[in-house]
Amino acid sequence: MRGESNWREAPSRSSTSSAERARIGSKGACSFRRNGRSIGISRGGDFAAAISRSTCSAKAMLACILRRRADPGVPTTEWISRPPGSVGVTRAACLSKCKSGLFREATIGSIRGHLAPRAFAMKILVLSDHYLPEIKAPSFRVSEHAKRWLAAGHDVTVVTSAPNYPRGRVFDGYRNRPYQEEVVEGVRVVRVGTYITNKPTALRRFADHFSFVLSSALFCWRLPKCDVILATSPPLFTALAGWVLSVLLRKPWVFEVRDLWPATIKAVTRLPGWLIRWLERLELFLYRRADQIVVVTQGFQRILVERGIDAGKITVATNGVEPEKFRASNRRRQVRESLNVADGTLLVGYFGTIGMCQDLSNAIRAMNLLDRGRDIQLLIVGEGAERPLLEKLIEQESLDNVTLLDVVPQEELPDYYAAIDVSLVHLKRDPTFETVIPSKMFEAMATGTPLLMAADGEAAEIVSTARCGCCVEPGNPRALADSLVRLADDRSQLARMGAAGADAVRRDYSRQANAARVLSSMLAATGRAGSAAMLSSPHTSARTQQAA
Template sequence: MKILYLSQHFPPEIGAAQGRAYDMAKNLVKEGHEVTVLTTFPNHERNRSLFKEETKEGIQVRRSFRFQDTKKSSKARLANYFSFMFSSIISGLFVRKTDAVYASSPHLFTAASGYVLSRLLRKPFILEVRDLWVDFATILSQFSNPLLLKWARKLENFLYQKADHIITVTYGYKEHLIKQGVDGRKIDVVTNGVDIEDIQSAASEEKEEIRKKHELGNDLVVLYAGNMGAAQGLDVVLDAANILGPEAGVTFCFIGEGVEKDPLKAKADFEHIPNLLFLDSMNKEELMPYYQAADLCLVTLKNHPLFHITIPSKVFDCMAAGKPVLIGVGGEATDIVLENEAGIAFEPGNAEELAEAVNKAVKNREWIKELESNVSEVVKQKYNRRTLARKLSGILENVVKGEKND
């Protein structure tokens, strides 16, 4: 089967969306499909051409023009989204043949591009809902223009209704869409997961080097690796570090970028908060030794009902590295961690509970080792991306067959 896969986020950029798109496309190729990914140029690079073709792990990758997102204004972000939407439609029309159009959201404009291409190419349109983009943009005040949000909601509902099939990454998202009037019979859940090959290639011998380099000594290291944005609510970590104090035997290590990184560093400096280490973003290979050096991996979101039906992909990244998850996310994500004895939970946004959980871990290192022994096997059994790609492959084949039989 020939699959046209749209995702604005794709390597060499670093992030959860990029990782899922790459791993899923790569594993669909291993399942025997021909996959063409429509994406754009890495955001940190200037466009040197309007279009570019390359091959990566058997995936045909077609990059198309976009305005650079400066991360400083909603206008720049929208220009980035709209420019890719239009350029990806043009790029997609030059793909010689396809059986299905698979578009990944966020954001909605990539999904809109997928819908237009599906109609122009007369092929089924499958929409992947990775997050509730309009809802989260509203909660986090990313777009304050009420007219813009109104039209975004209309576009979202239009795409949900027009999609021949929908893939969500959590069961909570599926229920949320059904409550919005989407036919549940056309929704399947394919969760996030991990690439097992990456686990096997993780470097552990650099663990002591990392601890020595950053003077971590015998501290219990809590690692947060990823986007430092408004949704994550990372102020709670700084408040917990303040509660624990300088003699706690704990270091909170932050690796990544995001709009909240500078404010967090400024708060840490102003309040003289101890036991914090901020490092720049790293690629997967560079990051793995830091996972090995950590004792716990932190996953947190703000305390809001919609985040309770979200499962951050970081949960699986942490588990893939064989590390217990220190989770401050309500609902489905916490259920996964606790039911599989893969970590410790605290109430989202509750600094005292976070400090208490970390203090308990400091005093009971053997318990942390027991949790660690559970983690990797759970991922291999339940959240292997090769297995998940096989599930998605079957869904896509059924959609295409159903279309042909109509």
Template sequence: MHILFLTDNFPPEVNAPASRTFEHCREWVRAGHKVTVITGFPNFPKGEVFPGYRNRLWQKETLDGIDVLRVWTYITANEGFFRRILDYQSYMLAAIAAAPFVRNVDVVVATSPQLFTPCAAYVVSRAKRIPYVFELRDLWPESIRAVGALSRAPRIFALLERLELFLYRKAERIVSVTESFRRNLITRGIAAEKISVVTNGVDAARFHPLPRDEALAARFGLSGKFVAGYIGTHGMAHSLETLLDAAVLLKSHPEGADIRLLFLGDGARKQAVKDRARDMGLDNVLFLDSVPKNEVPRYWSLLDVSVIHLKKTELFTTVIPSKLFECMGMGIPVLHGVAGESAEIVEREGVGLIFEPENAEALTAGLLRLKSDAGLYREIHSRGPVAARHYDRSELAMRMLSVLEAACQT
């Protein structure tokens, strides 16, 4: 089977969609299938093309047996709604233009959250007379409205929602990353039998328990410190100001003197969060920029606790942050500030503590508890790698492959 995968994020970018797509495609190649990915030139999240690349008309390369066709797009930083829409639309048009040069394709797959990539997949599927599969990673445009980005543009939201439902209906199969997304689509009239759930997972070969990288810890002044870290996108949805408020509380607590909060990543709110930390006079927080994919586990090893957090809104009760599974794999206890389906996983697997989103006092209490209760910490630490076996990326890739095969047989 020849699988054509459309995605606007792909390694060497290190965000969740890039990692999921790469790891799935790699497993499909290992299973004997041909995979071609059409993507842009790596630039997420700063809107700066990575070293070794330039934003030209097209470029071919091969990564772990995956044929990668990179196309020109309008590049902008991951901030500003309308500029990002131009970015997404330029990729859509470029992917449609490039697809005829990829021959003998059996199925085309597109990944969300934004809808312009599935739009391209739908057009390509009609032109090539092949099925198209929609990988649903987020409920877009609802997730935009949840952070207030479309509050003043109800007509645009309505148009995007109509487009969303059209693309669901036209897809031969839909692969949802959560059960909550599946239920949402069914209540909106999408046929249940064509929706499969393939959760996010972890690449066990990369994310497994590691001793702290002491050289790295010394470099950043973290030797002998209890480190709680947020690793990932610094966006509007993450409400990282809650972590800063917790840092203030820790400074005034007798048990908080040797606790440090580490922020690793980039995003639309990164500079604003840094500025606020400076204005608050916080000397117990550390901000680091994104690092190359092969360096990420070293930075995870610095953490005693991983903080996962999203804004307190109904929509985010339906999401499962992918970093949860990486924490499991590395045996890092989680302080989980996301209600809903993902919190149920944390409690069921026993891999962390739950706290109310946007509640700095609850976050602080959980952090101090994990620091002071050595028995609880060891128990949670030991459960992570065991739980991670239930979310092994290679097995999940095969589950999605069976969906693609079914789509081709319809």
């Protein structure tokens, strides 16, 4: 490690004189010095360890641990002084000195809980096209991860634009200024000026995305100092901004891939072939330049490896949810009454983006195939490019069994999940989307709502494995209509599927575990691999939950 040659271990008890040992005290001490300066003293038993940046301190730490194990009453580490920039010994450093396996997770966890915020603190710079108060999946993912990293002792700054999604208009109370700062739920947020439009043509979207790259680079000198950069995509240009800042600031960067661009664009639009090829070259360039890559599905990892990306630098951190935010609500009756839905009606709900990738026009066609007297209703809550098309289809077919609502605040979503009987997750039928796992499915599972999955690939596999819903062929309105009829006729299985989904979320898809995986990738980019477990340490979990 850098600066290791500057560190030396102070004389041990065996090499000190009896007078020196008497001066230190009967319990003894072992300190570390850098250029003659004492860094810290840990008192306890015959040994005491100062935690330094040098791996050589692992031996003294081991001695201190072994003594503390023998005598549980020994006090914990006491810091006397700490020079600027010094950090605690890493778990990897300790293990490198203890091949015999004397260190155990509980022992390391007890030390980490006391020292982790100082020992492994990083300055993290996150680039995201969307952030709170925008109601969108990446906003929630970045926000919830950032709060956990902050609670674990790291310094987090998010760089984004003025909130304007989904209507392309800046939110009340905000202005599209060149540079502004605020604190959102404890996280420092820097908003840079971008091109914002409420008429999202392909050219204007390009201008929007690329202006974020320019603004981030232009104001990089005003951004707080960082140790690592995390750029979350899509859009792909956010990752480009991450690489640009990495070059300008000379810091490692991590590329978080939440969706494969331009593969997704190619599947739903008709962009010129030359533009798709240019975007594919840019995508591959960024994969190769990233120090680490985070993907949200195993399928994404497999595709990147097939394209020649080193599997060793890819981490899978799936989408997830905070189960405590999506507990079952008791407002079922009130919400259904506001929607004029009778108690005996099977209410199917879709909450999220209404875009080309979701192909919700297929769901509208399925509702049109049902008998008008059937006790089945579809509720769609959200915004997106395809919403005008849905409104047109509903009007053309005079459908009274479909209701469209605007976006609702996230804190109200549990009430709407309580009101529905089944949650619809829908994706366009295309091989590109077989590797996609929509985040909305985890919200439904957390509330105990069974899923109706109109998608292929990994998302359908999760539903089948967890037995938390039923799957139907995407792009087939007749198959979807038949599934709705079967669910309406036999509702005895709904409660069982809902409970299975809630169990699966708590077990496998919590934000806590995913935040630790992303943090592990960032630590690896900075050369401090193996330290992310501090997020799940019992000493830090209470603070993490409180921050969330």
